[in-house]
Each structure stands twice: as C-alpha cells, then as structure tokens.
Amino acid sequence: MSLRSQFATFMGKSSYWVLHNFFKGGSSLPGKITTKIDPNILSHFGEQYDVVIVTGTNGKTLTTALIVQTLKEKYDNILTNPTGSNMEQGIVSTFIKDKKRSKNQKNLAVLEVDEANVEKIVKFIKPKYFVLTNIFRDQLDRYGEIYTTYQKILDGIKLAPEAKVIANGDASIFNSKEISNQQIFYGFKNENTNIDMKASPNTDGVVCPVCHHIMHFHEITYGNLGDFFCPNCNFKRPQLKYELTKINEMTPVSSNFDIDDFSYEIKVGGTYNIYNALAAYSIGREFDITKDQIKNAFQKNERVFGRQEEIQIKDKKITIVLVKNPVGLNQVIDLISKEKDPFSFVGLLNANYADGIDTSWIWDGEFERLNDMNISKFITGGQRYKDITFRLKAAGIPSEKHIVEPDINKVVDQITSLPTKKVYVLATYTAMLQMRKILANKGYIDGGMG
Numbered sequence: 001m002s003l004r005s006q007f008a009t010f011m012g013k014s015s016y017w018v019l020h021n022f023f024k025g026g027s028s029l030p031g032k033i034t035t036k037i038d039p040n041i042l043s044h045f046g047e048q049y050d051v052v053i054v055t056g057t058n059g060k061t062l063t064t065a066l067i068v069q070t071l072k073e074k075y076d077n078i079l080t081n082p083t084g085s086n087m088e089q090g091i092v093s094t095f096i097k098d099k100k101r102s103k104n105q106k107n108l109a110v111l112e113v114d115e116a117n118v119e120k121i122v123k124f125i126k127p128k129y130f131v132l133t134n135i136f137r138d139q140l141d142r143y144g145e146i147y148t149t150y151q152k153i154l155d156g157i158k159l160a161p162e163a164k165v166i167a168n169g170d171a172s173i174f175n176s177k178e179i180s181n182q183q184i185f186y187g188f189k190n191e192n193t194n195i196d197m198k199a200s201p202n203t204d205g206v207v208c209p210v211c212h213h214i215m216h217f218h219e220i221t222y223g224n225l226g227d228f229f230c231p232n233c234n235f236k237r238p239q240l241k242y243e244l245t246k247i248n249e250m251t252p253v254s255s256n257f258d259i260d261d262f263s264y265e266i267k268v269g270g271t272y273n274i275y276n277a278l279a280a281y282s283i284g285r286e287f288d289i290t291k292d293q294i295k296n297a298f299q300k301n302e303r304v305f306g307r308q309e310e311i312q313i314k315d316k317k318i319t320i321v322l323v324k325n326p327v328g329l330n331q332v333i334d335l336i337s338k339e340k341d342p343f344s345f346v347g348l349l350n351a352n353y354a355d356g357i358d359t360s361w362i363w364d365g366e367f368e369r370l371n372d373m374n375i376s377k378f379i380t381g382g383q384r385y386k387d388i389t390f391r392l393k394a395a396g397i398p399s400e401k402h403i404v405e406p407d408i409n410k411v412v413d414q415i416t417s418l419p420t421k422k423v424y425v426l427a428t429y430t431a432m433l434q435m436r437k438i439l440a441n442k443g444y445i446d447g448g449m450g
Contacts, residue, residue, distance in 0.1 A: 028085050028089045028090040028093055029089075029093075030096050030097075032089045032092075034092050034093075034096060035088065035089060035092055041092060042091070042092060042095075042125055043125075045092070045095040045124075046125030046126065048101060049106065049107045049109040049125075050106050050107070050108050050109070050128050051109045051111060051125055051126075051127040051128060052067065052110045052111070052127060052128060052129045052130075052131060052283060053111055053113050053118065053122070053127045053129070053130050053131070054110065054111065054112050054113065054133070055112070055115055055118055055131070055133070056134050056135060056153075057115065057134055057135050057136045057149070057327075057328075058133060058324075058325070058328045058331075059134065059272060059276040060112045060113075060133060061082075061112055062268065062273060062276045063276040063279045063280055064080060064081075064082075064111070064112040065080075066277055066279075066297070066298065067110050067279075067280045067283050067284070068080045068110050069280075069298070069300055070281070070287075070294050070297040071108065071110065071284065073284075073289050073290075073293035073294070073296065073297050074288070074289055074293070077108070078108045078110055079094060079095065079100075079107060079108070079109040079110070080094070080109065080110045080111065080112075081094040081111055081112055086111075086113050086114045086117065087114050087117045088120050088121060091111055091117075094109075094111065115135075115153055116149075116152050118152060118155070118157070119155040119156040119159065121156065122156040122157070122159040122160050127163050128163055129163060129164050129166060129283060129286065130153075130157055130163055130164070130165045130166065131166045131167075131279055131282075131283055132153070132165065133168060133275065134225065135153075135171060135174075135205070136205075136223060136326075136327040137204050137326065137327070137361070146205050150173050154177065154179065157179060157181060158180075161180045162181075163181055164182045164184060164286070165179065165181045165182065165184070166183075166185075166186065166279065166282050166283055166286065167183060167185055167186075168185070168186060168225070168275065168279065169186060169187035169237055169238050169239075169240045170187040170188060170226050170227070170228075171205075171224065171225055172205060172206075172209070172215060172224065172228045172235075172237070173205055173209075175235075176209035183238075184241050184242075184282065184286070185238045185239065185242075186241065186242040186244075186279060186281075186282040187227075187237065187240045187243065187244070187278075188219070188221050188225075188243070188278075189240070189244060189245050190218055190219040190227040192218060192219065193218045193227075194218075196216050196231075197217050197218075198216055198217070199215075199217065199220060199223075202364065203224050204224060205224040206224050208232065208235050209235065210230065210233050210234075211230060211232050211233040211235070213230055213231065213232035213233070215228050215230050216228070216229055216230070216231050221271055222272070222327070222330075222334075225275070241282070242259065242260060242278065242281060242282040243259065243260060244257060244259055244275075245259065245260060245261050246258040246261075247271075247274065248263065250269055250270075250271070251269055251338055252269045252319075252338050252339045253267065253308070253310075254267055254268070254269060255268065255274050255277070257274050259277075259278060259281050260291070262291045263295070264281070264295050265298060265299065266298050268308045269308070269335050269338065270308075270331055270332070270334070271331065271334075272331045277298060280294075280298075281294055308320075308321055311439060311444055313415055313444050314416050315421060316416065316418065316421060316422075317422050317423070319422070319423070319425065320425045320427060320432060320436075321424065321425065321426050322427065322428070322432055323426045323427065323428060324356065324429060325356075326362075329364075329366075329426070330365060330366050332426060333365065333366050333367070333370070334369075336373065339374070342374045342375075342376050342419075342422070343373075343374065343376070343424055344377040344378070344379070344418040344419070344420045344422070344423045345370060345375050345378045345379070345423075345426070346411065346424065346426070346427075347378070347382075347392065347427075348381050348382040348408060348411065348426070348428065348434075348435065349380070349383070349384040349385065349388040349428055350383045350428045350431040351384045351428075352383070352429075354429045354430050355429050356428075359384050359387045359388075362388060362391050363391065365391070367392055367394075367397075368395045368396060370392075370395065370397060371396050371397070376401070376418070376419045376420050377418050378397055378401055378402045378403065379403045379405060379411055379415070379418075380402070380403075380404055380405075381405045381406050381408055381410075381431075382406070382408060382427070382428070382431045383406075385404060385405070389402070408434045408435055411435070412435065412438050
C-alpha cells in the first residue's frame, strides 16, 4: 500500500470512528474523505477481496442480504453494505469499516451497487460475479429509460470479462445484447407454452430487441417479467439453470416456495422477493452451497433496513416498505392486499436526489385497489405530501378517513393514535431514512446507519 493510500485509509477510519461513536451514523462521509485523499483507493481494497456485485432496479438490498446469509453457511467473514449505501463513497466506507479482513488470504465481499455506479466501481475492482435482479423505469432524472440503465450496467460488466453474470432470465433486457462474459440465468419455470398473451399497454421493455416487434408471453409473473417470446423472430427467454418450480403459500409476512423442486421459506412476502431469493439461491449454488444449507440460511434471514422491516411503536406493529417506482409500488400494493386483519396505511413521499425528483411515477401506481382493502385510516406526508395526498384523493380515498401531515416527525406521533394494531408505511428512500432516524431518537429502534 502506498503512503497516500495508508494516509487516506487512516483518515477514513478516523472519521468513521468519530461519526459512529459520537453521531451514531456515517455511512458515506468516511468514503468521501478517503477518496478525496486517494481517488484510487478502491484498487487497493479490491486486491484483497473476491467480490460479488449485486445490481438492478428493485431488490438489491434484500438480495444482497440473502446472498450474505447464504454464503455464511460456508464462509466465516463476509464484507457487505447492509444499509444500502451503494454508491462509490458508501462502498469505500464499507471497506474502511472491515475490522475482520485477513491479510493472509482473499476475503469475500458481497456489495450492493447502484446501477449508475457499476462502471465506477469496476474500474477499480474486478468482481468474480455480477448478480442482476431486474430493470424497471426508475428515477428518469438519474438513469434515463431502461435501456440507458442497462447500458450503464453493461459498461461496467465489459470491464470485467472474466466475471460470471447471474441474471434474471425472465427479464428480456438481460438477454438483449451479446456479452463476452459467461451468463447464467434464473427464473420462474413455466411448462404451459400454449398460452399466448401480451403485457399491459403501459409496460416498459416489451419490444423485441432483434426485430422490434411487440413481444408475447407464455406466462407473466409481474411487469415485464416472465416467459417471453417474439412471434416474429426466434428471440425468446434463455435456458434457465435455476428455476422457481412452485409457489406454495404467500402472506404479507412470508413466502413459501420450491426452487429446483426443493422447498424454502423467507420471512418477507411478495412475488418480487421470491425473485430475490431465487437470485441468492443461484449464487449460492455457484459457490457450492448445498440446498439444505440454503434452506437454513433463508430461515435465519431477518427483514432488512426498510424492506418490510417491522417496528413496534407502543401497541402498533409498523411495517416499513421502501417504494420508488411504479412496478415496485404495485407489487407492494399487491402484498398488502393479502393482509387479513384491519390496518392503517401511511404514504410518505420525498423527492430528493436519492428518491428521484420527478414524482409523476405515483400516477402509474394502482392506488385505486386500496379501496377494496380493510384499511381503517390513511396518513400522507413528506416533502411532496401534496402530490401523494392528491393521488389518494383521485383514487377515491374518502377525506374523512384521510389525515394529511407533512411533518414526518408528527406522522410518527399520529401513528400511535391510529385505530388499528397493524400499520403499513410505504415510503420513498429519504423519507424512510427520516422516519427511521425519528424512531431511533424516540427509542423505538437502535440508532445509526452503518
């Protein structure tokens, strides 16, 4: 390590120690300080680790958590970024915080990486595997359309041609361009090829990349994911190596399913989270983790940071779910529709850089479905409370059941007087962070982000 790298690392570790011990946080600032002193510091860190990079629009954080838990069945120490601080500076901070790094052998790191930061990271770190979850329309101000987003990821993958790519085979975009890397696909098994259907008219990513004809499906799981084929040419879903073979039972808080005809369960609901488990299973099998070990790992896994995270506030059980784009939002609405008990609904909408400054995506959300659920009370808040309030009004939510409270701190106070024991909070990223900080200050959860 050069003298510059040593000094940069020292300053990064020192700043992390101060922030962590006195301010109960600091997930990206130490990385910012470190890279300011040594812009190439990631090259030094990368030499000491075998790295798995997880990226895509939805599911990165839970997929990463499930992969880490799975690989722990075989490996003692795995570095990861559990709070979702997934840009360059946050990833540098992750390496700085690693106190268990071995100097005598390669260490293992599983890193969630923001789609637009893949190339920045891979310039310095050559991973062994890329895990690709999905690509949906998300934060157009940052990523552009889905093809632009995928190109950002590809620009990073091309810098590591020896890395294997484990991708969602039900997402046609991941099979739309030839790459030199070995590709391994996972997806939902479908044996009924007699069905011929189209996705709904406003679905992204359903144009054939070969002939530009509208693609058809033998089966659609959600959005543009499924057993796709083009009736005008030979483009179709690639051969799957790892398959979801059966869904046994789904509730708002759990999912039981079979992968390769072996049963598993995770402690979160939603079809989208079964895809996350399938991705984790795939990388686990590539690392020669047995099916029994994976089953054990999935049973251990807890809900993670803002992703169906359950928090007790007095007599209320609060479930916080991150939402950030139409496809993910609609999957969450589908998730809470399975709740059998009466519940209250809280929608928190911010529009900072990390959320995406354009909030028009909420109009593609199926909020009208909330009218058919057993929801006793609604609260809307956050920086863009007017937008989310008007959206619920347009969806037909009656004003007498609807509380409008812009201040998230006061929203937390309002929750304690809601008429139901269960409360689902759907929040954009920075709104979720604000709420967690407030809950930490009030003693409901442990403080800190990293």
